[in-house]
Amino acid sequence: MIKTFMKQGKTMSNTSLSGDAVKEVAALVKTGALTVTNITPPLGSHGLPPSIPVGITNGDKPEAVSLKPLIDQWRQRPERKTGQAKVLTLASFVDLTNRHKTRNTAIFADSNWRAPSLTAIVDYHEANVSGVEDTGAAAPIADNGKHRIHYAFPLSEEWQVWVDQDGVKMGQADFAAFIEDHIAELASPTPEETSRMQEMFATTVASPAKLVELSRGLQINVDSKIKNHSTLQSGEIQMQFEETHTGGDGQPIKVPGMFILSISPFFRGEVLRIPVRLRYRAASGSIVWFFQMFRPDQYVTERVVKDLARAAEQTGLPAYEGAPEMSA
Structure with a gap:
């Protein structure tokens, strides 16, 4: 269609070419300043059409001119899906x-x-x-x-909270509040999980009720300093606090080494059970708490x-x- 149009040097209604651009090109063709022809790409030229229209400018320095912009401005559909x-x-x-x-x-x-x-x-x-x-x-x-x-x-929002807090050290008050706020995302260990975790980490696995008890005990001792701590044969950590305020009894608190997180990493997705290690650091009579999810990448990748x-x-x-x- 383009080649025929150029030779005739006339405008054509309802074509895929711009009226003004067509008139300009037609005028050039009519005066002999531009010749339109088709070239055939070499065999084996992948990604090219079988015929390509080009314009050849005449004069002292002839050169090939692409007609693609002229065609594309009246394209009614995309050239390809993108x-x-x-x-x-x-x-x-x-x-x-x-x-x-x-x-x-x-x-x-x-x-x-x-x-x-x-x-x-x-x-x-x-x-x-x-x-x-x-x-x-x-x-x-x-x-x-x-x-x-x-x-x-x-x-899921719940998953992102646990991932963001993974390994983050918290004071007693902050850690106790975190446990209280997210207790619904915890689960009691099955006998198989308890056995496996004790074998792998030589520690006890806490139930949600135990963690609630722990968090409340930590709140009582929020302004206390750790007096002594030891690891029991069961794998639990035993801590005794030195009270600096009223409201605490100063009795030792047993801290389990692990708990089970029951949560869906994906919104409306399958609920996974992920072991979490409960850790602490004591220095100069004070203590900070943090947790570490055990191989969360493995569970999500699966x-x-x-x-x-x-x-x-x-x-x-x-x-x-x-x-x-x-x-x-």
Whole structure:
């Protein structure tokens, strides 16, 4: 259409060309200052159309001029699908991927436990089924990788609080208040968990009731100084405080070495049971408390891997742990 139009040097209604731009080009063609022709790319030139319209300026220094900007300004649809859709659930990720997938679509998983995600690359590279590099005309076609569907696992607010406080040292009052505020996210250990934790860490595992008792005991001794502390044969820590205010009885407090966190890392997701180590540091008669979740990355990564397998099964697509070679 472009070539015919240029030769005639006339305007055409309802075409895909801009009226003003067409008139200017037509005028150049009419005066012989511009010649429009089509060139054919060499065989094996991947990613190019079979014919490319170009303008050739005449005169002392002829040169080729691209007509693509002229064509693109009247494009009614995008040249290709681009952009990244963001979904909020795994089910939506599967459904939208099935809607757009091609025979080359692939799914990638970022298993970083602090910010896990799944991404479907709709226009991923064509697979090399032979497994041997081929630079000929039959070589696998490289695609843009710009059309994507992204699912960032929505981390629950409760999970983020525990992650943010993991390893953070707190005074007696702050730690006691934290335990009281989050007691609903704790669980009693099963016999199997108790046995395993005692074998691995040589310490006792506290129930939620024990931690409530502990937190209240700490509140009583909020203005106290530690008098002595020792590790019992059971693995518990025994502390005796020297009272500096009224309201405390000065009796020793037994502190267990671990407790069980029962929480869903993901919003509306599966509840996981994660062991947590309870620790303290005593210096100059004072004490600070902190906790350390035991391998939270392992628990979250297992969930991501399971959901990756589920997405692959429900879409029929290849799935990988990692990131594609092209940027978004």
